[in-house]
Amino acid sequence: MSETPPTQPEPTGPRIGADEWVARSDERAETRGGISGRVRAWYERVPKPAVFAVAVAAGALVPLLTAQTENDIYFLRVGTVALVFALLALGLNVAVGFAGLLDLGYIAYYGIGAYGYAMLSSDKFGLHWEAWLVIPLVVAVSALVGLLLALPSRRLVGDYLAIVTLFFGQIFYIIATQGYRVSFLGLNKDLGLDRANWDLTGGPNGIANVDRLGAFGLTASSERAYFYITLVAVVLVFAVLTLANRSRTGRAWRALHDDPLAAQAMSVPVNWLKLLAVGLGAAVAALAGTINAALLQGAFPDDYNTQVLIIIYAMVVLGGAGSLAGAVLGAVLVSVFMLEGLRPQTPIGDLTGNGRWVFYGAILLVLVTTIRPWRRLAAILGGIAAFGVVVHAIVAATTERGTDGLLNTAPDTFEEGGPLGWLIRQWLALPGGTYEVGSRTWFNVALVGLIALVLCMTLVKGWMRDALIIPAVWLAGFVWETRLVLEASGPTRLLLLGVILVVVMVARPQGILGRPRVEIV
Amino acid sequence: MTAPLLELRGVNKAFGGLQCILDLDFEVGENEIVSVIGPNGAGKTTLFNLVTGIYAPDSGDIRLDGESIVGLAPHKITNRGVARTFQTLRLFLNMSVKENVMAATYGGTRASLAESILRLPRARREERESRELAEQKLSFFGQRLMGYRWNQPAYSLSYANRRRLEIARATATNPRILLLDEPAAGMNPVETHEITELISQLREEGGYTILVIEHDMHVVEGISDRVIALDHGVKIAEGTYEQVATNTRVVEAYLGTAATERK
Numbered sequence: 122m123s124e125t126p127p128t129q130p131e132p133t134g135p136r137i138g139a140d141e142w143v144a145r146s147d148e149r150a151e152t153r154g155g156i157s158g159r160v161r162a163w164y165e166r167v168p169k170p171a172v173f174a175v176a177v178a179a180g181a182l183v184p185l186l187t188a189q190t191e192n193d194i195y196f197l198r199v200g201t202v203a204l205v206f207a208l209l210a211l212g213l214n215v216a217v218g219f220a221g222l223l224d225l226g227y228i229a230y231y232g233i234g235a236y237g238y239a240m241l242s243s244d245k246f247g248l249h250w251e252a253w254l255v256i257p258l259v260v261a262v263s264a265l266v267g268l269l270l271a272l273p274s275r276r277l278v279g280d281y282l283a284i285v286t287l288f289f290g291q292i293f294y295i296i297a298t299q300g301y302r303v304s305f306l307g308l309n310k311d312l313g314l315d316r317a318n319w320d321l322t323g324g325p326n327g328i329a330n331v332d333r334l335g336a337f338g339l340t341a342s343s344e345r346a347y348f349y350i351t352l353v354a355v356v357l358v359f360a361v362l363t364l365a366n367r368s369r370t371g372r373a374w375r376a377l378h379d380d381p382l383a384a385q386a387m388s389v390p391v392n393w394l395k396l397l398a399v400g401l402g403a404a405v406a407a408l409a410g411t412i413n414a415a416l417l418q419g420a421f422p423d424d425y426n427t428q429v430l431i432i433i434y435a436m437v438v439l440g441g442a443g444s445l446a447g448a449v450l451g452a453v454l455v456s457v458f459m460l461e462g463l464r465p466q467t468p469i470g471d472l473t474g475n476g477r478w479v480f481y482g483a484i485l486l487v488l489v490t491t492i493r494p495w496r497r498l499a500a501i502l503g504g505i506a507a508f509g510v511v512v513h514a515i516v517a518a519t520t521e522r523g524t525d526g527l528l529n530t531a532p533d534t535f536e537e538g539g540p541l542g543w544l545i546r547q548w549l550a551l552p553g554g555t556y557e558v559g560s561r562t563w564f565n566v567a568l569v570g571l572i573a574l575v576l577c578m579t580l581v582k583g584w585m586r587d588a589l590i591i592p593a594v595w596l597a598g599f600v601w602e603t604r605l606v607l608e609a610s611g612p613t614r615l616l617l618l619g620v621i622l623v624v625v626m627v628a629r630p631q632g633i634l635g636r637p638r639v640e641i642v
Numbered sequence: 643m644t645a646p647l648l649e650l651r652g653v654n655k656a657f658g659g660l661q662c663i664l665d666l667d668f669e670v671g672e673n674e675i676v677s678v679i680g681p682n683g684a685g686k687t688t689l690f691n692l693v694t695g696i697y698a699p700d701s702g703d704i705r706l707d708g709e710s711i712v713g714l715a716p717h718k719i720t721n722r723g724v725a726r727t728f729q730t731l732r733l734f735l736n737m738s739v740k741e742n743v744m745a746a747t748y749g750g751t752r753a754s755l756a757e758s759i760l761r762l763p764r765a766r767r768e769e770r771e772s773r774e775l776a777e778q779k780l781s782f783f784g785q786r787l788m789g790y791r792w793n794q795p796a797y798s799l800s801y802a803n804r805r806r807l808e809i810a811r812a813t814a815t816n817p818r819i820l821l822l823d824e825p826a827a828g829m830n831p832v833e834t835h836e837i838t839e840l841i842s843q844l845r846e847e848g849g850y851t852i853l854v855i856e857h858d859m860h861v862v863e864g865i866s867d868r869v870i871a872l873d874h875g876v877k878i879a880e881g882t883y884e885q886v887a888t889n890t891r892v893v894e895a896y897l898g899t900a901a902t903e904r905k
Contacts, residue, residue: 361759368758368765369744369751369772376734376745383732386694388720388749388815397755639735639797 173359176446180204180352184345197344203456204351205413210436210448211358212405217434218443219366220398221378223282225430226270226289230403232297232425233263234410239328239420240321252415253336260407267403268396275392278381290430297322297422327421334415347416354412355449358405362445365401374398428615432460435622441635450633458483459618477541480601483621484594491628497587504591509548512595516550526551526603549599564604571596645708647672647851648693648724648819653702655685655692655875662688664875666702670819675845675852677862679886680872681895686855687729689872690821693853694726695719707818721749723818727808727825729855735797739787742796742807743776746814779810782847783840802833809840813848820844822854826861838864859887871895 164172183200187193209231216224237259241250274285301324309317322328334341334350341350365371373394376384381391414420432455440451462479492498516523524546574596578589605616631637646669655663662685670676678686691697693704695716704712711719725746734742751772753765780787783806791799799807805825812820825841826834838861844850856862862869862883869886871879873895879886886892 364759364761365755368755369748369753369768370755370758372737372741372745373748375737375741376748379734379736380732382696383728383734384745385716386696386720386726386728386732387746387811388717389745390715390717390748401755636736639795 177352177356180355181349184348187345194344197348199457199461201344201348201351201416202461203453204348204355205409205416206433206436206456207355207449207452208351208358208409208412209406209433210440210452211355211362211445212402212409213433213437214442214445214448215362215365215374215402215405216398217437218441218448219371219374219378220395221374222395222398223279224286224399224402225283225427226286226293227402227406227433228290228425228427228430229270229293230263230267230406231410231413231429232293232420232422233266233403234259234407235414235420235425236297236322236328236410237262237407238411238414239331242332243328244330245323245328249332251336252334252411256408256411259411260404263407263410264400264404267400271396271399275395287427290427294422294426297327297425298325300324301326322422323420325422327419329419331414331418331420333418334412341415347412351412351416354408358408359445359449362401362405366445370394370397432618435618437632439622439625439632441632443636443638444632444634447632447634454633455618459621463617476606477545477601480617481541481545481598483617484597487621487624487628488590488594491624501587501590504588505594506548508591509595509598513547513550520552522553524550525553545598545602549595549602551599551602561604564600567596568600568604571600645705646670647674647707648853649703649705649708650693651703651705653692653704654700655688655697656700662875663692663699666872666875666877668870668877668880670851670853673845673849673851674867675841675854675865677866677869677883678853678855678872679857679859679862679869679892680878683874684872684895685875686872687823688875690726690823690853690855693719693821694724717749720815720817723816724821725812725815725817725819726821727805727812727823729823729827731801731804731808733796733804733807733811736795738793738795739799739807740773740776740780740792743779743811743814744772746811747772747775750816775814776810779814780807782810782813782843802829805829805837809844813844813850817850819851819853820848822852822856824855824857826856826858834858834861837861841865863887 184197187197212230213224213227216222216227238255240246241248241255241259242252243249270286270289274282277285300322301320302318303321304318305312305314334347341347366374373384373389376387376389377391377394385391410425413424417424433452436451436455437448438451439455440447440449458479461475463476488501489498492501513524526546571593574589574593578586578593581589625633648670650666650668653663653666654661666689668676678689680686688697692699693711695711695714695718698713702712703710706719706722706724709722711722711724714722734745737745751768753762753768757765758769777792780792786803787806787810791803796804796807805828809820809822809825812822822841826837829837841852841854841861842865845852852865854865866883869879869881869883870877871886871889871892873891878891878895879889881889
């Protein structure tokens with residue numbers, strides 16, 4: 122008997138490789154309803170290079186809105202600083218977003234860029250090299266340092282890598298602050314050298330009188346020039362990183378991010394790719410450092426400490442790790458609204474009410490984005506308004522001067538605060554003499570009470586939490602107007618940055634433009 | 643006779659006091675399909691980890707085409723022609739289906755980061771070739787991993803499709819020998835049958851030599867030229883499926899001694 126031919130499978134039964142689900146994919150084309158869905162579908166049809174071009178053009182038009190007045194120069198400076206942060210966030214995104222390495226030594230490369238530029242083109246050592254020479258040199262050295270520092274830690278992952286790299290970042294800060302008395306093993310005198318120790322970094326005072334960016338006889342000295350130089354740097358770095366991300370190297374970084382062991386088994390040399398990611402990030406950070414040193418005409422150690430690193434991390438995380446557009450957006454949002462917007466005292470007088478808008482805007486934004494459905498949101502917002510009005514009425518009826526408090530818009534002037542100020546006065550009960558010395562203690566107690574209230578909120582659920590939101594928001598406004606708005610710098614802004622970051626991360630863990638990641642299925 | 647493609651000689655591996663692989667010798671010839679069977683904990687996956695360089699053997703030699711690969715980094719072993727799948731699926735979950743396969747072409751491409759950024763001819767050509775290779779490898783599974791699935795993230799795939807994608811990804815490294823770690827685990831009978839045919843097809847169309855760990859005896863019976871049985875890191879039987887399946891020690895290893903005594 123000859124071999125029987127293989128039996129034909131049943132026409133209705135399953136066949137190898139036949140897949141109804143795939144065959145009918147068009148019928149199930151996913152659509153999102155509502156206006157947001159339509160806007161999203163429309164946006165996805167627009168080619169990405171066009172979006173990029175529009176964003177760059179919009180950025181390039183910003184300086185045209187300004188003139189050479191003091192106020193406008195301040196605006197422009199805010200823009201340039203935001204762009205420097207955008208560069209930093211883009212660079213950090215390589216190691217953190219692409220390759221998934223928690224690199225806490227990143228700030229050192231920013232510092233190397235700034236100090237490198239400051240040493241090579243300032244009066245410090247009498248060197249005044251031009252930017253076309255210094256920038257490539259400093260960037261290359263920083264990339265090399267990145268590779269070298271990544272070498273001993275290449276086998277480390279996660280928390281261990283973070284600790285080791287944090288140590289590198291701290292070493293840079295210590296070298297920068299202590300580098301004003303460097304000697305050769307303390308033997309300079311014995312070796313017959315001309316002085317007991319050398320001053321390399323200027324120590325805590327840093328290096329001042331750094332040259333402006335200059336090349337071939339041209340020197341960039343105007344605020345606009347720095348804005349455009351930084352913008353060009355951001356655009357170039359963005360393009361380079363986009364192309365890198367699409368290349369085989371970018372794919373290998375993402376593979377390494379997802380599963381280093383599998384990546385290795387699929388012919389990816391993971392250790393080399395880790396070094397490459399840190400090195401490329403270090404080069405970008407150094408570029409940002411050189412621009413920053415030329416912009417500030419100096420390099421000062423406190424611009425390159427861990428606090429700045431955390432802010433850059435906040436930008437990347439807020440924008441969405443792994444997304445380059447997200448890194449830029451995060452940098453601009455944090456830099457403009459948090460670092461500058463919440464500054465109670467700006468070089469120009471008429472904008473000191475900024476912080477108030479940012480503060481109440483952030484609270485409103487957080488409530489609107491996190492509370493669903495809208496009925497619950499409406500109830501809570503209504504509750505907040507009603508609560509304030511009732512408290513205001515009670516205090517006004519029972520206490521003398523209980524609601525006579527004025528709004529403070531700048532440390533030395535007391536003004537109405539505009540329509541927002543009027544609203545706040547009707548809502549909060551600000552006692553008379555709010556800003557008199559000696560009345561602070563009670564406001565400090567209110568701040569502690571607010572913190573306790575927020576902590577309580579995390580312990581309860583359901584309607585009790587909703588109910589607690591109402592006094593918490595009112596108390597937050599009270600503490601802001603009576604106490605935090607007065608703080609000249611620092612803690613308030615960082616405190617708020619932290620709070621906003623926590624809330625955004627709860628509402629959208631992948632960041633504004635990030636894609637949600639799946640670790641285990 | 644030419645040298646076997648893969649050859650293990652006196653390989654030992656212990657984790658502390660636990661001897662996982664004890665004095666193991668075996669070889670896999672060119673274009674052969676060899677199954678490794680054995681109860682859980684017999685050392686099958688450890689064997690794969692040794693061959694792919696994830697672990698280094700304590701002693702002994704592992705040769706690929708006559709050359710020792712002991713001590714090489716895993717990616718270098720893969721470049722020499724050893725590719726594997728994982729028992730506990732290890733896909734790049736957040737990358738698209740096609741990117742998963744393209745990522746495995748890293749070792750077969752040369753363009754540096756600078757070339758890629760400047761989009762020089764070599765980088766563009768390699769990128770196009772990688773894409774075509776990935777599409778070709780994915781088309782091996784019929785429609786299952788085709789069309790719109792190319793751009794879906796790997797985490798959205800069903801379990802069986804993830805197993806298929808792992809095989810596609812492994813073949814994209816252009817291996818000579820393919821190490822499949824329980825390719826039919828967790829699949830239903832129809833899919834298991836499909837996998838059995840796929841493995842034969844992989845040899846015929848891809849020309850791969852295949853070493854496969856499998857628990858499903860129907861699959862083992864259907865595909866194997868030769869079967870190796872391991873127990874506690876020791877090779878207890880080797881031969882055709884019939885020889886190994888009826889071997890007393892193999893039956894004992896799976897079912898315990900009482901089962902044979904009762905006969």
